[in-house]
Amino acid sequence: MSTLYANGWIVVMDDAGTEHPSGWLLVENGVVRAAGAGAEPRAETRVDLAGAVVSPGLVNTHHHLYQTLTRARAQQADLFTWLRELYPVWAGIDAEAEYAAARTGLAELALSGCTTVFDHHYVFPRGRTGLVEAEVQAARELGVRLVASRGSMDLGVSDGGLPPDELVEELDAVLADTERLAAELHEPGAGARVQVAVAPCSPFSVTARLLEESAALARRLGLPLHTHLAETVEEEAYCRELYGCTPVEYLERLGWLAGDVWCAHCVHLSERDVARFGDTGTGVAHCPTSNLRLGAGVAPVRELLDAGVRVGLGVDGSASNERGDLFGEVKQALLVARGRGGPAALTAREALRLATRGGAAVLGRDDVGSLEPGKQADLAVWRTDGLELGGAEDLVAALVLAGPHRVDRLVVGGEDVVRGGALVRADEAEIARAHRAEARRFAA
Numbered sequence: 001m002s003t004l005y006a007n008g009w010i011v012v013m014d015d016a017g018t019e020h021p022s023g024w025l026l027v028e029n030g031v032v033r034a035a036g037a038g039a040e041p042r043a044e045t046r047v048d049l050a051g052a053v054v055s056p057g058l059v060n061t062h063h064h065l066y067q068t069l070t071r072a073r074a075q076q077a078d079l080f081t082w083l084r085e086l087y088p089v090w091a092g093i094d095a096e097a098e099y100a101a102a103r104t105g106l107a108e109l110a111l112s113g114c115t116t117v118f119d120h121h122y123v124f125p126r127g128r129t130g131l132v133e134a135e136v137q138a139a140r141e142l143g144v145r146l147v148a149s150r151g152s153m154d155l156g157v158s159d160g161g162l163p164p165d166e167l168v169e170e171l172d173a174v175l176a177d178t179e180r181l182a183a184e185l186h187e188p189g190a191g192a193r194v195q196v197a198v199a200p201c202s203p204f205s206v207t208a209r210l211l212e213e214s215a216a217l218a219r220r221l222g223l224p225l226h227t228h229l230a231e232t233v234e235e236e237a238y239c240r241e242l243y244g245c246t247p248v249e250y251l252e253r254l255g256w257l258a259g260d261v262w263c264a265h266c267v268h269l270s271e272r273d274v275a276r277f278g279d280t281g282t283g284v285a286h287c288p289t290s291n292l293r294l295g296a297g298v299a300p301v302r303e304l305l306d307a308g309v310r311v312g313l314g315v316d317g318s319a320s321n322e323r324g325d326l327f328g329e330v331k332q333a334l335l336v337a338r339g340r341g342g343p344a345a346l347t348a349r350e351a352l353r354l355a356t357r358g359g360a361a362v363l364g365r366d367d368v369g370s371l372e373p374g375k376q377a378d379l380a381v382w383r384t385d386g387l388e389l390g391g392a393e394d395l396v397a398a399l400v401l402a403g404p405h406r407v408d409r410l411v412v413g414g415e416d417v418v419r420g421g422a423l424v425r426a427d428e429a430e431i432a433r434a435h436r437a438e439a440r441r442f443a444a
Contacts, residue, residue, distance in 0.1 A: 001044060002028045003414065008049030008381070009395050010035050013056050013357045013370040017349070019396065025054060027377040030191070030414035035371055049381060052408060053395050055352065056370050057115025057378035058326045059359025062226075062264040062285035062314025065105040065119045065135055066090065066098055069439045070319045079232045079294050080162060080204075086319060087164050089442055090123045095130035100438040102135035103431050106142050108324030109315065110417055111428075113380035113407040116359070116368055117144055118285075118314075120226060120264070122151025122201040124169060132181055136194055143417040143425050145192070145378070147363055148185065149199035149226060150178040154210045160242065162204045171210050175217055182221050190367035191376055191413060202228040203247050204238050211254045218260070224364050225256065226285075229263035232296045236268055248273040257282045262362045264314060265290075266304070267297040274300060278307030283362040286354065288332040289323070290316035298336045301354075302345045312359030328404035330355045348400040381409035 005025040012018040012035050023037040034041065070089055074082040102119075109117055119135055132148050139146035155161030156168040178198055186196040198218035200206040211227075218225045230236065230247045239247045248269065251257055257276055262283030269277075277284065286299050304311050313329045315321055330351045337346035360369025367376050382405055384395050392398030399405070410418035417424055423431075 002026065003045045003047060004040060004043035005047045005049055005054060006040055008051060009053045010371065011053065011055045011396055012372060013353060014372050025371060025379070027414050030377050032371050032373055032375045032377050034373055051384050053382040053384055053399055055380050055382065056356040057368065057380050057410065057412065058113045058355045059116045059312060059363060059369055060109055060114050060315055060326050061118050061262065061312035061359045061362045062287055062316055063105065063117060063119045064121065064317030065102040066093055066121060066123065067317030067319035068101045068104045068324070068435065069097060069442045071322045073319060078234065079296060080234050082294060082320065083162055087167060091125050091164070091167055092442060093123055093125060093131065094128050095134045097438045097441065098131045099134040099138055100435045102138035103142065103426070104435040105318060105324045106138055106144055107423060107426065107428060107431050109326055110142060110144050110410055110423065111406050112325040112327045112404060113410060114326040115144055115378040115380070115410060115412045116147070116363070116365065118147040118149070118197065118363055120149050120151050120199050122153055122199065123167060125167060136185060139194065141425060142423065143412050143415060145412060147195045147197055149197040150181050151199040151201050152210060152214070153201045153205040155205050155207050171213060174210065175213055178217060179221065182223060186223065197224045197226050199226040203250055204235060208254060211256060215255055225261045227263055229266055230268045231265035233268060248276065252276065260364070262310065265296070265299065267291055267299045269300055274303050274307050274309070277304065277309045281310070283310035283312070285314040285362060286311055286333060287314040287316040288329060288336045290320040292336070293320050298340050301333065301337050302341050310358065310361045311354055312362035313355045325404045326355060330400055331403040334400060348397040351400055352396070377411055377414040379411045380407045383408045
């Protein structure tokens with residue numbers, strides 16, 4: 001099956017920064033075969049883009065899908081206060097609630113142009129099962145790619161950690177369940193729809209032993225590693241008091257600075273930290289809106305990029321962002337970089353690259369993130385005939401600067417997930433109704 005997407009502005013996102021302002025994209029059997037301008041190749045189906053911009057599908061490198069159930073809580077809180085208020089609420093999560101939350105979060109992301117989603121799930125109340133499986137089911141139904149993590153917490157408040165004791169698990173149980181999920185769900189190789197990552201929660205909710213054992217398990221199974229890191233000044237104070245070092249130094253001691261690791265936030269980094277990330281190949285999930293919402297600060301993205309660090313964008317959970325709009329993070333990343341470093345700190349195309357090629361690199365996916373031949377046909381089609389882009393000649397820059405937007409068409413592996421701005425495989429209104437019914441169980 002071949003499809004030609006023609007008469008559009010094609011943003012390939014390759015190393016050369018190739019764009020075809022009046023071009024076409026050829027897809028065969030779910031894979032990109034060619035992109036160009038001028039004479040069109042033959043195809044079984046031709047889609048007229050009517051001047052739309054076509055970008056690679058966006059890649060979300062950090063999220064907590066379950067948090068769609070608890071938006072707009074702890075509105076003036078810093079991270080630790082916010083967590084202490086919400087941990088007892090999240091203790092009520094079960095598979096039914098997780099499924100409703102995941103469908104809502106994934107639908108939001110798809111409608112914002114996102115084709116690949118990493119989710120960090122680390123809340124496993126005792127006696128509850130099927131939580132990761134519920135979000136995998138939701139992703140398969142909607143048609144997006146999912147990298148699901150088996151997160152964990154084993155350092156409860158009685159042992160000096162932040163989470164309540166009722167939400168911490170035994171180390172051996174965590175490792176066994178992680179290995180089970182990897183065996184049942186992880187798909188290796190190009191085109192994978194579902195993958196699994198190993199993701200202990202954070203330095204203030206996980207013991208050093210769990211961090212070390214998780215890394216050993218992940219490396220034995222060939223899975224990537226993820227955790228929160230250096231998000232707030234309170235976290236740095238916590239690590240200095242308990243471990244006598246900064247959060248980055250703590251992870252380095254435990255063998256966690258490496259090319260199979262990426263960390264969320266990384267707001268409070270020294271020059272040495274930035275250099276060590278670059279030297280070791282450690283990646284970063286930049287979550288600008290969440291960091292601003294909690295008053296945590298702004299990550300040094302320009303410095304990280306200049307040091308050769310893999311950097312992608314993350315929406316983060318909908319209890320610290322409230323929106324699952326990844327395209328909104330593209331513009332937000334541009335603005336906070338310029339607020340920190342001036343108007344030349346980040347270009348519009350660099351911001352879009354963070355959400356596409358950058359995110360794919362962070363997740364270790366070389367099959368998505370660009371529209372080069374041989375890559376998966378994951379693409380987002382953005383209409384340019386609306387009010388917000390009128391008067392713009394550079395439609396790619398205008399798309400970023402005038403964002404966020406609802407995607408017009410979203411394609412994953414050559415298959416439509418969104419068409420005409422609406423979900424293809426699910427009813428948005430039904431998802432919202434079911435989600436509200438589950439969310440009422442978590443009302444204050």
